[in-house]
Amino acid sequence: MTKERRTPIRAAGCVLWRPAVSGHGIEIALVHRPKYDDWSHPKGKRKRAEPAEACARREVLEETGQNCALGARLATVHYTVDGRPKEVDYWAARALGGTFVPSREVDRLTWLPPREARLRLTQPRDRDLLDAVVTASRR
Template sequence: MSTRSPVLAAGCVLWRPAVSGHGIEIALVHRPKYDDWSHPKGKRKRGETAEACALREVREETGQRCELGARLPTVHYTVDGRPKEVTYWAARALGGTFAPSKEVDALLWLPPAAAGARLTMPRDRELLGLAVAISRH
């Protein structure tokens, strides 16, 4: 059991009504440093709430403003031997413009099934499934 304090982070399973008018689309970001596809997320700044971090990270990584919806499970894993704790929400995109950066070089909006197939980590697929179920209610 590690005695090191966890890295605290927050993020969102970001969704919007599908452009087609049927169903929803999920935003996925590509991080070139890890060459992975994930939900937008990032480390909390000192004194920052999880909610504020999630909103900031979505804005920084996708260009989107968003409205937090249902809280999703907190995900726990280890990065370079240090525990990490990421708090997630389902969040509806309210608009914005994506600009590629060194941290995130691509943004995709995909139907849930395609998003699930594209996500790199199984834990992100679990969050996707929960967010999709919640968004249908």
């Protein structure tokens, strides 16, 4: 196995939330990536020497158009992409405003109540992150 195959892909992202428009509870931002036809939390690869927190904020801005304030540190998720390990550091993040512009990478953004977001998420690992944010928001 080459060194490149053993070295994990490092990435970061957020479970982005905002107070619900209804005034009750929160809404979760999910992005649709046409390349994979999936719904997920905004995330992406870290640039060389980029701190994980900076990457998480940058990816949220690039994929959702939203500025955000990082909150609680969530889990680091581990999985494999094309035989190479990947590690994604996550934070809960409150949306501070912005405008979504569709791109080739992310063509849709939706804000959903947590229960609906949980059903829409493609990967089970993303549901665990959502659950952590919902649990923390009830405290």
